[in-house]
Amino acid sequence: MGDIWLGSLTIFMTIMVVQGQLKTGFYSSSCPNAEATVRSTVESYFNKDPTIAPGLLRLHFHDCFVQGCDGSVLIQGSSAERNAFPNTGLRGFEVIEDAKSQLEAKCPGVVSCADILALAARDAVDLSDGPSWSVPTGRRDGRISLSSQASNLPSPLDPISVQRKKFSDKGLDDHDLVTLVGAHTIGQTECRFFSYRLYNFTTTGNSDPTINQDFLDQLQALCPNKGDGLKKVSLDQDTPAKFDVSFFKNVRDGNAILESDQRLWGDPDTQSIVQKYAGNIRGLLGLRFDYEFKKAMVKLSSVEVKTGTQGEIRRVCSKVN
Incomplete structure (x- = not known):
């Protein structure tokens, strides 16, 4: 029983440390309207096509399962992860790019694509009569995106x-x-x-x-x-x-x-x-x-995040700086 308790405590502390690298309201001073901008962008697309909501949620999920939640799924390229077969049918890229371009105009080089994606997933659920929650932010964008690393994504065939x-x-x-x-x-x-x-x-x-x-x-x-x-x-x-x-x-x-x-x-x-x-x-x-x-x-959105000086803040979500 003692070993089980210690093991559970270790897992709990690990999760706390990972989430501790992120914090709610990370952009409150550096880009105060960041979350509102993402929300209004998602809402404008949702009002035209509500099916964009599950698309954004899936996009965030698939991002987090490869390289962690670092926006690597957004990068374009023939060998990039978005072109892997498990990512067939991914949608919502234009929503993230739209929000990013607005934020670059307001706060250049401040808000990461990875955070925009995490916020957009939350807003998509909220707009679909689901729950809303405070999203810890402070993720940095990854610079590596390889389709070969997408093999660990869940499949509809998986037992x-x-x-x-x-x-x-x-x-x-x-x-x-x-x-x-x-x-x-x-x-x-x-x-x-x-x-x-x-x-x-x-x-x-x-x-x-x-x-x-x-x-x-x-x-x-x-x-x-x-x-x-x-x-x-x-x-x-x-x-x-x-x-x-x-x-x-x-x-x-x-x-x-x-x-x-x-x-x-x-x-x-x-x-x-x-x-x-x-x-x-x-x-x-x-x-x-x-x-x-x-x-x-x-x-989920805290999985293998890059923070601090890791990665970068991409100027355009579809390509590294």
């Missing part, structure tokens, strides 16, 4: 053991895993990333037996066999534009679209967390998810 390992490698536990995957409540995917579950799950022409039969019929109507693989489908068919606990109910009921999401119900440890969130759409369970999601996002 729980692989998902757990990928999150654990970033200091994130099972609770963080399930909570952060809950962001799929406002996400979208393309038919090509899950149609094998509908028609050829084990290469014998069958469907994934964990899919609810009624839902299978719906999905086959949305994504006909050999149909348009690029057609977009909401990961939460019930309330696709609202940040709520409907996604977890779908997982519980066999109505998850991605295989990796449905597998959360097949593991006893992750299943118990899904069940805690799933009970009903509104009320205390939804509020608990809001609270836990805020904590998990702060933890």
Whole structure:
């Protein structure tokens, strides 16, 4: 028991030190309108197209899983990480660049692209009727972006053991895993990333037996066999534009679209967390998810951050200085 307690204390202290390098209101003196500028930019794009919200959230998530939360996913180049296959369909680059250009006009060389991305992810969730939270800032931008390093990004094909390992490698536990995957409540995917579950799950022409039969019929109507693989489908068919606990109910009921999401119900440890969130759409369970999601996002956005004199403050987010 003593060893377990000491191990838990060490992990807790490590998280505190990492987050301690960042601080809320980092730009309060150097660029007082930084957060308001990001917010107004995200809101203007969201008002034209609400689906930009999950795009920005995914962009931040994918940034943090490669090189840490350092804006490296924003860098352009033939061998840059944004061109890796796991980053197919990433969206929201223009929102970050727009906010950055406004901030460069107000406070040149002060606000990092990595911080803009973390703030934009928070604002995207808030605008989708999700929670808001104080984002610790002070990240610096990385100068390295390699597509070869994106292989550790979570995949819709990953079994729980692989998902757990990928999150654990970033200091994130099972609770963080399930909570952060809950962001799929406002996400979208393309038919090509899950149609094998509908028609050829084990290469014998069958469907994934964990899919609810009624839902299978719906999905086959949305994504006909050999149909348009690029057609977009909401990961939460019930309330696709609202940040709520409907996604977890779908997982519980066999109505998850991605295989990796449905597998959360097949593991006893992750299943118990899904069940805690799933009970009903509104009320205390939804509020608990809001609270836990805020904590998990702060933890995620502190992964392997660059601070102090590390990295740089890019003048343009798509290229190093």
